[in-house]
Amino acid sequence: MRGFLFALLFIYAGTAASYEEIYSGNVVAVLDGDTILLLRENNPAPFKVRLANIDAPEKSQEYGLASQQSLAELVLRKPVQVATRAIDSYGRVVAVISLPGRNINQEQVARGMAWANARSRDKDMLAVQAKAQQQKRGLWAQANPLHPRAWRDLHMARPQPLTQSYACGSKHYCRQMDSCAEAKFYLESCSVKSLDGDGDGLPCERLCLAEISAAE
Secondary structure (H helix, E strand, O other): OHHHHHHHHHHOOOOOEEOOOEEEEEEEEEEEOOEEEEEOOOOOOOEEEEEOOEEOOOOOOOOHHHHHHHHHHHHOOOEEEEEEEEEOOOOOEEEEEEEOOEEHHHHHHHOOOOEEOOOOOOHHHHHHHHHHHHOOOHHHHOOOOOOHHHHHHHHOOOOOOOOOOOOOOOOOOHHHOOOHHHHHHHHHOOOOHHHOOOOOOOOOHHHHHHHHHHHO
16 A cells, blocks of 8 residues: 555655545554554555644644544544545545544544644534634634644744755765754755655654754
8 A cells, every 4th residue: 555655646746636535444543633544454554644624733832742632532543434535745645534423534623623724615624613713622722823834834944054055975864864954955855765764754753853842
């Protein structure tokens, strides 16, 4: 399955490819408030599934861990139904996750643990969010909750000084990197894929996330 996803990513690089299928699988891990690891029968390795039409707080953001815990409470180690919508630019399946009688994507929004996608045409999802806002559930208890997209712009996309430059060389491992910026350069410009073992687009996660936390 993983090889199939990477093949789709290559074909549709930089865009979200239309990809619709319905199947079931077991949730073996919850990575954050809108991303799980799913294992399908007869597939050797779990793969990432991103919940469609919602955006949960980042783990380093306020309510980020609460959102992750909420999703884990709902689906961890449970068999779920997956209705796929696309393959995103990181190779993740984008899907609606459900249990009998429960739309998990919608449940996260109802609990105030994620934002509904503002461009979503799902009127039910937007109505659920409006109710969560009115009742100040979860993140809506904050006076001015910061959307994850705005948080990422502030904390995860800092430009490096113009004097800083790198060149492809003999480095292949995270332990050889002096900074997150260098790791990103080696991944993106030198194609050192070993720096991004989980294929989520963020190299050397311990290094990069540590730099983000230190800057907060």
